[in-house]
Amino acid sequence: MSFIRNAWYVANWAHDLQDEPLAQTILGENVVLWRGADGDVRAAEDVCPHRFLPLSKGRIAGNDLQCGYHGLIFDGHGQCVGAPTQAAPPDCKIREYPVHENMGMVWIWMGDPALADTNDIYDLPEYHWKDWGAAFGDALDVEANYLLLCDNLCDPTHVNYVHPSTLGNPDEINAPVTFEDTSWGVLTERLTPNSAPTGFVAAFGNHDGKVDMWQRYLMYTPSVSIIDFGATAAGTGSWQEGGEGRIQVYSCHFMTPITETRTIDRWLHVRNFQSDDPSVGESISEQFRIAFAEDKDILQAVQAEETRHEGRPKIGLDLDASAGLFRLKINRLLRAETSAQAAE
Numbered sequence: 117m118s119f120i121r122n123a124w125y126v127a128n129w130a131h132d133l134q135d136e137p138l139a140q141t142i143l144g145e146n147v148v149l150w151r152g153a154d155g156d157v158r159a160a161e162d163v164c165p166h167r168f169l170p171l172s173k174g175r176i177a178g179n180d181l182q183c184g185y186h187g188l189i190f191d192g193h194g195q196c197v198g199a200p201t202q203a204a205p206p207d208c209k210i211r212e213y214p215v216h217e218n219m220g221m222v223w224i225w226m227g228d229p230a231l232a233d234t235n236d237i238y239d240l241p242e243y244h245w246k247d248w249g250a251a252f253g254d255a256l257d258v259e260a261n262y263l264l265l266c267d268n269l270c271d272p273t274h275v276n277y278v279h280p281s282t283l284g285n286p287d288e289i290n291a292p293v294t295f296e297d298t299s300w301g302v303l304t305e306r307l308t309p310n311s312a313p314t315g316f317v318a319a320f321g322n323h324d325g326k327v328d329m330w331q332r333y334l335m336y337t338p339s340v341s342i343i344d345f346g347a348t349a350a351g352t353g354s355w356q357e358g359g360e361g362r363i364q365v366y367s368c369h370f371m372t373p374i375t376e377t378r379t380i381d382r383w384l385h386v387r388n389f390q391s392d393d394p395s396v397g398e399s400i401s402e403q404f405r406i407a408f409a410e411d412k413d414i415l416q417a418v419q420a421e422e423t424r425h426e427g428r429p430k431i432g433l434d435l436d437a438s439a440g441l442f443r444l445k446i447n448r449l450l451r452a453e454t455s456a457q458a459a460e
């Protein structure tokens with residue numbers, strides 16, 4: 117198992133939780149999510165302990181969830197609080213999962229509820245800023261382990277080969293990639309000064325000549341990826357600030373492992389230009405859709421071969437270094453969780 121349990125994952129888009137319970141498999145566990153009459157989202161194990169009907173087949177009753185078979189009622193802590201024809205049996209309880217909404221998504225804590233701290237949920241400040249524009253993308257369903265997606269999101273070098281028409285840039289093929297170990301994960305960077313604009317920058321920037329571009333891949337453990345990229349007119353600014361015709365985008369991926377070989381990547385993006393025009397957000401999404409479908413195709417093919425060649429060693433390249441560091445950090449977290457469990 118490669119899943120870290122004591123972590124917040126995105127369970128779904130917040131707007132998908134309306135007046136019906138929603139079934140979702142996360143880290144191989146079946147979870148039911150629902151929004152109570154008070155507007156708060158709740159989550160529990162998706163099984164009724166009576167005859168094991170999934171509770172997602174039931175209905176929302178006030179803030180609680182009622183089983184669709186014989187009407188047992190469960191609260192947001194998984195406790196049975198009502199039973200037909202008798203008092204609720206005191207030992208009738210299912211597992212609860214802490215949940216919290218942020219950035220238009222419902223986040224779920226898959227580990228020990230006592231360790232859940234909502235302050236640890238990822239947040240991008242610019243998402244909330246009035247002069248930046250946010251747009252929701254899709255829930256990309258990929259038949260691959262989440263770490264294959266993380267490898268890809270630590271790796272700017274694949275862009276020229278997998279995404280030549282949108283994000284790639286021939287000037288960039290030999291541009292150096294640097295990376296650093298951070299408290300939250302791994303930061304991989306590629307700066308491309310004085311270059312021809314990529315297809316994306318040409319489409320959304322307003323540049324006649326050469327541009328300075330940056331790509332910064334922020335890969336947070338266990339599975340949030342923020343790609344900060346943009347451009348300014350060459351020699352007029354930096355990735356940190358300033359610059360003529362500065363365009364900047366945060367492409368955000370929230371990956372939820374479903375099984376060992378399936379991941380849902382919910383993506384959205386936040387931009388500093390034409391923030392009040394939703395059609396601009398949609399045309400960015402259109403470009404991203406092309407690119408992410410290209411990634412999906414590659415990663416599913418890699419997963420299929422990995423499964424077929426299980427145990428066969430791979431050849432390492434210098435460009436693997438930052439993805440390798442990220443996997444090392446994941447392994448450390450997994451070991452820490454396993455030893456904490458063994459100590460209990």
Ligand code: FES
Pocket residue numbers: 164165166167168169183184185186187188
């Ligand atoms: S199966 Fe849920 S109440 Fe009987």
Ligand SMILES: [Fe+2]
Pocket residue numbers: 268274275278279407411
């Ligand atoms: Fe990609």
